[in-house]
Amino acid sequence: MGDFMGAVTGYPTAIYTVLLGVVVIYWVLAVVGMVDFESSGIDVDLQTHADGDTSDMGQIASYVVAFGLNGVPFSVAVSLLVLVAWTLSCLGGEWLLPLVPTMVLKLVAGTVLLVASAAIAIPVTAVAIRPLKGLFVSHTAVSNAALVGQVCRVVTGTVNEKDGRAEVARRGASLNIRVWAPTPNSLKRGSHALILEYDEVAARYLIAAHEDIV
Template sequence: MSSFAAVAFAYPTAIYSTLLGIVLCYWLLAMFGLVDFEHGGLELDGDVGDIGTLASYLVAFGLGGVPFSVVVSLLTLIAWTLCSLAALWLLPLVPTVPLRLAAGTAVLLGAFALALPIAARAVRPMRRLFVTHGATTNAELVGQRCRILTNSVDERFGRAEVDSRGSTYNIRVVADTPNTLTRGASAIVIDYDPANARYRVQAAD
């Protein structure tokens, strides 16, 4: 245990240990709600023109689709683990101090290079957790077809069902009378009244 601790705070692992400490502090702050891990940092998506150079490289390596903080945390943890193991098992075999420094630099860079594909595989199942779904607003339903659910629709009462973005919404509707809107009839949403939270509809034909 003491030898591993010595390796963790010696070159080259000490660099990743410092980064890992920063990451741990960040997640502690996130646990107490002081930072927003999902929206407080840079988002990684396919549009590399709007993000920094580092983030664009990470996207190119298949690390997109999750918050930047998650990617950095994974890379740091994986690179720290690989670097620690290499420093514990391989670097003691290097005979001289100058060669050990050179080998340590190679381990430092190699650990990061190996961490990229490993983190990319770890990120894949996480992407579904961070999919952003745009909410359907009241205005977006105006102009769409709906199906009447009540026996009739008048100026005070009515219900209809409308499909939008793969979801089905049960909405309150009103219509001028007389009309042909009965149960199962097709109608078009023509307006929304925010004061009464009702949609005005008319027969689709």
């Protein structure tokens, strides 16, 4: 136990111990609801950075993607990175550094261990977060205007100026929307129609018969 505590509090692991303490405090605050870990991330959309943005945030985002640490909240990636680096440094400080004979060489070896722990922690963390990426997939909601121009299928017996419902095929569950059309029309249950426009006031879509769709 003495060797372990000496490694945890000694150079270079003490640096990672402090960082690990910060991570622990952060997650305690996240558990009690004082911080939102999912919103404490870095947007790693490189489209803006490819256009010549050389800001610090852009550089960090580029490194995150290059090292394979994207796909999860930035706080999760950093927490795992610190934990892995701390573990490697602690093991090295407990098993390897005692074999170094002099204090000067211990400082040199400690510095090498500090850098090596961080370097090895990056690919290890990248592998560790791969199973977690599916838990943090962002789904972008479909806007009302995005449906204009698409084909829908009428699910009510008739469609007139007051009533009507239709379904729009999407990946996963279909969207059931309110529709209307001027009468007379040939729209009936099962008919395919084209969405022409969206009425924001009435929150419904204007549709027209699309007889050529099978």
